[in-house]
Amino acid sequence: MIFRAASPCPSRDSRKITEVLKVNNTMETLERFEEYRETVKKECFKQHKRHPRSMVDGNELLQFYGATIICCCEKQYGVSDLCKDPNCRVCRIIESGFKTACNKRAGILMNTSSTAMSEATNVTTEKNVKRAVILCRVVAGRVVLSIGLIEMTIDWAHRDDYDSIRSGQNSRSDHLIVRDPSAVLPCFIIVFN
Numbered sequence: 001m002i003f004r005a006a007s008p009c010p011s012r013d014s015r016k017i018t019e020v021l022k023v024n025n026t027m028e029t030l031e032r033f034e035e036y037r038e039t040v041k042k043e044c045f046k047q048h049k050r051h052p053r054s055m056v057d058g059n060e061l062l063q064f065y066g067a068t069i070i071c072c073c074e075k076q077y078g079v080s081d082l083c084k085d086p087n088c089r090v091c092r093i094i095e096s097g098f099k100t101a102c103n104k105r106a107g108i109l110m111n112t113s114s115t116a117m118s119e120a121t122n123v124t125t126e127k128n129v130k131r132a133v134i135l136c137r138v139v140a141g142r143v144v145l146s147i148g149l150i151e152m153t154i155d156w157a158h159r160d161d162y163d164s165i166r167s168g169q170n171s172r173s174d175h176l177i178v179r180d181p182s183a184v185l186p187c188f189i190i191v192f193n
Helices: 028-045 052-057 089-096 103-108 115-118
Strands: 018-022 060-069 107-113 130-139 143-145 162-169 175-178 184-192
Touching: 028 052, 028 130, 028 184, 060 089, 060 184, 089 130, 089 184
Parallel strands: 143 162
Antiparallel strands: 018 184, 060 107, 060 130, 107 175, 130 184, 162 175
């Protein structure tokens, strides 16, 4: 339901969902996510007039992350055992907790639109590679609005006045670039053709 509703034209969505897998997060991952939320709430409490929602729940949102998956045919009901294939982006992202070299440098690109994230995912011609989106709970915290894509190359190490960058507010699809991997909790993997 969320996957289809997050499409710009849900009635004309031609993608066929082949599988939905639940991510079985470790206690360590859940604790890291909740600790991050508490840290964001404390920071926002200091600036309560500017960030009232963040004081309550850390400004939690449901967002999509695009990736490819190879091992989906082997999974039954959920993702607890990750495959070892280096080309399976879904397993590598979940295994690393979104801590990849690219994400550290540029942030974690999320989106409110399942279509935008699935279309942005590059699929190789390798056998059994399928497109997928990971539905995540995201603690967006203090969000700054970007006018364009220029701010997406910001050096995160020198900015502590916000937690995420949002762009595309005037369209149906909002990009959210999340600063800290601890802010992202993968919940479901939606595999489609």
